[in-house]
Amino acid sequence: MKKRTKAIGMSLLLGMGLLAGCGTSNAGGGDAKDTVVIGYFPNIDHAPAMVAREKGYYEKALGEDVKIEYKTFPDGGAFMTALKTGDIDAGLVGPGPVMNNFTNGADVKILAGASSGGTAIVASKESGIDSVEDFEGKTFITPGVGCTHDVQMETFLQDYGISSARIGGTLSHVTGNPAQYASMFESGKVDLAAVPEPWASQLVKDAGAKIIVDSTQIAYGKTLPNTILVSSGKKINENKDVIAKIVKAQEEAIDFIEQNPEEAKEITIKNIKEITKQELDKDVVDTAWTNIRFTEEVNTDVIQQFANSSLELKFLKEKPDFAALIDNQFIN
Numbered sequence: 001m002k003k004r005t006k007a008i009g010m011s012l013l014l015g016m017g018l019l020a021g022c023g024t025s026n027a028g029g030g031d032a033k034d035t036v037v038i039g040y041f042p043n044i045d046h047a048p049a050m051v052a053r054e055k056g057y058y059e060k061a062l063g064e065d066v067k068i069e070y071k072t073f074p075d076g077g078a079f080m081t082a083l084k085t086g087d088i089d090a091g092l093v094g095p096g097p098v099m100n101n102f103t104n105g106a107d108v109k110i111l112a113g114a115s116s117g118g119t120a121i122v123a124s125k126e127s128g129i130d131s132v133e134d135f136e137g138k139t140f141i142t143p144g145v146g147c148t149h150d151v152q153m154e155t156f157l158q159d160y161g162i163s164s165a166r167i168g169g170t171l172s173h174v175t176g177n178p179a180q181y182a183s184m185f186e187s188g189k190v191d192l193a194a195v196p197e198p199w200a201s202q203l204v205k206d207a208g209a210k211i212i213v214d215s216t217q218i219a220y221g222k223t224l225p226n227t228i229l230v231s232s233g234k235k236i237n238e239n240k241d242v243i244a245k246i247v248k249a250q251e252e253a254i255d256f257i258e259q260n261p262e263e264a265k266e267i268t269i270k271n272i273k274e275i276t277k278q279e280l281d282k283d284v285v286d287t288a289w290t291n292i293r294f295t296e297e298v299n300t301d302v303i304q305q306f307a308n309s310s311l312e313l314k315f316l317k318e319k320p321d322f323a324a325l326i327d328n329q330f331i332n
Helices: 044-055 057-062 076-084 095-103 148-158 178-187 199-207 233-238 240-259 261-276 282-289 300-312
Strands: 034-040 066-072 090-093 109-117 119-123 139-142 172-175 192-196 210-213 225-231 292-294
Touching: 034 044, 034 057, 034 076, 034 240, 044 057, 044 090, 044 109, 044 225, 044 240, 044 261, 044 282, 044 292, 057 066, 057 240, 076 090, 076 095, 090 095, 095 148, 095 225, 095 300, 109 240, 119 148, 119 199, 139 148, 148 192, 148 300, 178 192, 178 199, 192 199, 199 210, 199 282, 225 240, 233 240, 240 261, 240 292, 261 282
Parallel strands: 034 066, 034 090, 139 172, 139 192
Antiparallel strands: 090 225, 109 225, 109 292, 119 192, 119 210
């Protein structure tokens, strides 16, 4: 948590160029409020942050003396940069970027889960791909190199003896924003995508794509925490009470999602539209929702297995000790 007296720098308007809640602290005079900045992606698996924002759960948990600001990010790399520079206090991101940065010495802590599952491998209708056996020599796309979905896909492919060109195989790899995958499919620039929901279901509906490997078949299925709540050790040490309240707000949001799924979907559709300028079809969200489990649980065994895969795939240079990465003191 930090005192803010001026607007956040424009250099952090990454990807979609969006920053919510940016402004001055009590510009009219008097005591400035402390500001807490929450980061997340405009993806359906980040629904707990969107619901907490819409319902005011962060404000409720942290009290009237704290101002809440929000930043959205196009990928894990941008998110982790903001966390390391202190431009966000906590937020939701995939485990891949967290592990990669942790092994390189970044001060990051996993506080809780947010969602699990939801990743699928989808083929464009122009690719001629009908099964995994057709993947050789094709081009696939993920949101980032070594991101959660990239690791899941490449781990899955190891059983078929297929690898990316990065580690000596024939599969070419590019990266990009999932919201742009449909146009990339249509242009023939990519053949496959390892993509989180709702983009997998959206590609099927809008681009005639085919799901080749669904969220139950891909490596780690629904057991992998696909989105996790993180902060830094510095933030925890500076104000453990604030971090505990952020976790509490997310738990309240997850409870709301479980008890009010239809309203939670409406909130998610609205928030994604505000950020990406794209409105998801309700039927697409309905399909995608069934492939995701919203939970604050973190399966430490699966996290370690995921790390082992990242090491084998050469996304990590050495096997880290994740005892120092996961801080489970805040989960009830």
